[in-house]
Ligand SMILES: NC(=O)C1=CN([C@@H]2O[C@H](COP(=O)(O)OP(=O)(O)OC[C@H]3O[C@@H](n4cnc5c(N)ncnc54)[C@H](O)[C@@H]3O)[C@@H](O)[C@H]2O)C=CC1
C-alpha cells in the first residue's frame with residue numbers, strides 16, 4: 069500500500085513563517101506544490117517573505133497573516149482565514165518560538181513557546197478534526213534538542229521545549245487524533261542557522277543565563293550548526309511518510325536525523 073502523503077494541493081499553516089526555520093519550511097512545502105499560510109508577529113518581514121514566495125511559487129499559493137500566537141483571537145482568526153482562502157487545512161507546523169532567560173524576559177519565553185504552542189496545538193486539533201469540518205492531516209510541533217538533553221545555559225527555554233514534546237505525545241494517544249486520522253510528531257533540532265541562532269552566536273546576553281559567551285561558543289562548536297534546508301528535509305519526511313506518527317525527530321549536524329519515541333513505563 070502507498071503510505072506517502074502527497075503534498076500537491078495540500079494546505080499548510082506555518083507559524084513563525086516569516087523568517088528562519090519557518091520560512092524554510094514554507095519554501096519546502098511550496099516546492100512540493102502545497103499551499104501555505106505563513107503566520108507571524110513580524111508584519112514587515114512577513115509581507116516581504118510573502119511577496120518573495122509569491123513571485124517564485126505563485127500568488128495564489130501563498131498568504132501571510134499577521135498573528136501573535138499569544139493572542140487567542142489573532143491565532144483563531146488565522147486558522148479561519150487559511151480555511152476560507154484555501155478551502156481547508158491539512159498541515160499545521162507550530163514553529164514560532166523565542167529564547168530569553170533574564171529576569172525581565174523569561175516569562176515571555178513561557179508565554180510564547182509553551183502557551184502559544186499549546187494554543188496552536190489545540191486549534192490544529194479542532195480545525196483538522198472531522199467532527200468540526202476538517203479532514204485529518206498532520207501536526208508538527210517544533211521543540212528543540214534541548215527539550216530532551218539538559219543544558220545549563222537556557223533552563224526556561226529547555227523546559228518549554230520539553231513541554232511541547234510531552235504535549236505532542238499526549239495528543240498522539242487521544243481519541244480525537246485517532247478518530248480524525250490526525251498524525252502528530254515533534255521536531256527537535258539542535259542548532260540551526262537562523263536569525264535566532266545568529267543572535268545567540270553574536271553574544272545576545274538575553275538568550276542565556278550566566279552571560280558566559282565563551283561557554284556558548286564552545287557549546288555551538290561542539291554541537292555544530294544545521295542549515296534551514298537540512299531541517300526542511302526532515303520536516304518533509306515527517307509529512308510525506310504516513311507511517312510517521314507519535315515520533316520525536318532529532319536533527320543535529322553530526323548525528324543526522326534520528327527518529328525515536330520515549331519509553332512509557334508500565335504502571
Ligand atoms: N535556531 C535554532 O538553533 C533552533 C531553533 N529552534 C526552534 O525553532 C523555531 C524557529 O526558530 P528560528 O527560526 O531559529 O527563529 P527565528 O527568530 O529566526 O524565527 C522565529 C519566527 O517566529 C516569529 N515569532 C516570534 N514570536 C512570535 C509570536 N509571539 N507569534 C508569532 N510569531 C512569532 C518571529 O517573528 C520569527 O519570524 C523556534 O520555536 C525555536 O525555538 C529549535 C531548535 C534550534
Ligand SMILES: CCCCC/C=C\C=C\C(=O)C/C=C\C/C=C\CCCC(=O)O
Pocket residue numbers: 166167168211212213214217218219221222225257258259260264265268275276291
Ligand atoms: C542554548 C539556548 C539558546 C536559546 C535560544 C537560541 C537558539 C536555540 C537553539 C536551540 O533550540 C537548540 C539549542 C541547543 C540544543 C543543542 C543541543 C542540546 C544537547 C546538549 C548536549 O547534549 O550537551
